[in-house]
Amino acid sequence: MKTNLFLLLSVLLGLVGIAQEQKMTVAEITSFKTKVERETQGIKTLKTDFVQYKHMDFLSKDIETSGKMAFKSPNHLNWQYTKPYQYSIVFKNNKIYINDQGNKSTVDAKSKMFEKINKLIVGSVSGNMFDDKEFVISYFKTKEFYIAKLEPKTTTVKKYIKQVELFFPLGEATVSQVKLIESSGDFTRIVFKNKTINDKVDDSVFTN
Known part of the structure; x- marks a missing residue:
């Protein structure tokens, strides 16, 4: 009896999993990519609040931080953490400017690694990341989201990021998660x- 219940539970969980996330058809992928690429081309600036959850296996609870993000075309980006600490990272002019609670530093971002990471971050914000040369991309859908899963092809990026998942609310062309x-x-x-x-968005936003 226990075995039968286990098998039944496994089947039900499998069905729930399928219902929650399904692969998109070729036609759906084409329509989705066209909509996102068309609408994100018009994005010159973007501002948003964010909540970030950092999950590490050895911790029982995710680390939660929050702040504001600002993007200005073509590649100005400011991540500003405000809670529980003050920390900001600005990407501009092939450099990364860091302000850690008043302690400032600058990193040259001209290397291929930083170029790719910067491109990945900017693409995550704008949703314009459908680059088959850089990523192996698969597409899924749920009742709430279209999901693009990107696996980096280059060894350099793979050292840091195994996969990026972008969540687009149905009917929208920009990323919500x-x-x-x-x-x-x-x-x-x-x-x-x-x-x-x-x-x-004033240029002063990107002065760290």
Whole structure:
């Protein structure tokens, strides 16, 4: 009896899994990519609040942080953490500017590794990441989201990121959640809130 219940439970869980996430058809993928690429081309600026959850296997609870993000075309990006600490990272002009609670530093981002990571982050924000040369991409859907799963092809990026998952609410062309899975299996999930597109963003926002 226990065996039968176990088998029944396994089947039911399998069916739930299938219902939650299904592979998109070729036609659905084409339509989805066309919509996202067309609409993200018009994004000049993007501002949003975010909540970030860092999951590590050895911790019983995810580490939660929050802040604001600003993007300005073509490649200005500011991640500003405000809780529970003050920390910001600005990407611009092939450099990364870090402000750790008043302690400032600069990293040259001209290397291929930083170029790819910067491109990946900017693409995660804008949703314009459908680059088959850089990623192996698979597409799924649920009742709430279209999901693009990207596996980096280059060894350099694979050292840091195993997979990126982008969540697009049905009917929308910009990302509402990003999941970055590390090679270790730990992951970071970022949820965007209060998003505004093409509002004015001053250059001073990207001065760290």
